[in-house]
Amino acid sequence: MAELTASSVTSRRWRKPPLIRNPWLRWGLLIGTLAYLAVAISSVPVDGARIARGLERGGRILLGFLQPDFASRWYDIQIGVLESLTMTVVSTVAGVLLSVPVGLGAARNLAPAPIYLACRSIITISRTFQEVVIAIAFVVMFGFGPLAGVCTLAFATIGFMAKLLAEDIEEIDPAPLEALRATGAGWLKTVTYAVMPQVSARLVGLSVYRFDINLRESAIVGIVGAGGIGSTLQTTFNRYDYDVSAAILFIIIALVMTTELVSGQIRRRLQ
């Protein structure tokens, strides 16, 4: 290595390898992204005058957050929060109970093809539409009120839980399954003794996690009339009662944080 002079060492300086190795792909992605961003940003209308006027209102909202008004609408807030909480409980329980059969049906190693496809399409529909969109349909069916919200959240829970449950079931250890089948056990017994023991701990953990999500969502389905605190919140915004909105938001944040802490503890203990 005698010919390795000082200059050739510096020219062979190590450089960090690029994130994407193929230069065509790298530069193409970069240019494409920049072009898209330019088009996208230019298509966003920004009304400076409106924002300037809005900033004054923003100040009032901020003021409302500094002095939240819990007292003057306490009765409405109380009813709304209670409704959100009850909706969360009922919809989580109903959703989890219903998601077990759907999840079993959507597992490829347990279900025959027609049932598999039916359950998978339920999951896809439930996961594709945002809760509020589903709430619109349920409000048309059941009228305004918390029942529509419960059905919405339960339906969304089915999609979420059944998908994860099905993935879990597809990954179980097949040995117990085979052992149970070899003893001549029927489908139900196979599921009870070979499948459920392997997935039930995770099922409980996921249910607790979904409870959190449902609580958060129960605060917004009210915007389309499906019960809960959301309709109260929207009313306070429409009436410019920002101090009351702030109070409601603080209650929502506190509730979500509490349940998240509790569910985190439960999930940690389960693992």
Place this chain on the structure above:
Amino acid sequence: MPVTVVNNTKVWQRYDKATRLKIWMGWITGTAITLLCWQLISNNTRWEFVADASQQLSAFLQRMFPPDWAYAEQLWKPLWDTITIATLGTLLAVSIALPLSFVAARNTTPHPILRYVALLIIVISRSVNSLIWALILVAITGPGVLAGILAIALRSIGFIGKLAYESIEETSYEPIEAITATGANRLQVLDYAYLPQVLPSFAGISIFRWDINIREATVLGLVGAGGIGLNLNASVDLLRWDRVGMIFVLIFVLVLISEAISARVRKAII
């Protein structure tokens, strides 16, 4: 050992008596709470409206099919707006959440007090749904795409920030020690030891959130924050269910495509 003697034969059971009692109590309390909640909901429900739900559903479906295909022409711009809201909102959130996550992670935070501030920002952002953020922002910026972008960004900061700081806390210590031993300063350690370890998961998290945001962006219009939700709201108010059907079809296709893209990209990265 939960073994009892009945008639001189040993009987094995999975749990002892106290545990079984506890499990039963748990089930009974859970059932009681659920029934109590159900009663409250049932009291607040007008059952006469529920009685004809099946008729309502069939009428709803009949009026939705066939969807108003011609209406699609007016929907391309709102659809583009929806994608813009999700994409720009996610990018904005990423650019705020990533620096924030380095402050929030236990092993990279400059100061413990700053860490708690960052964690507080993340928690607040996560607790408030993007629709509620949109409700607030529409009051400030006026209805439109801008409010939607900001709402999506405000909600996503917490989501991306939380997952990102957790992945920073999981980085292995050896490369960091090695780079520090070469005499690198803090920024160089960040660049050469932390970033290579966490960038793939950052990219995965961002794409994942983008996919969720597409879904969220479809409804932001219900409170006036732009996108296809505006048309959805208008069509529902006018009881034009054939147009609602058309919008549902477009949302369905859009979300499926975005989910496929997100899954593909995440698989390529991880």
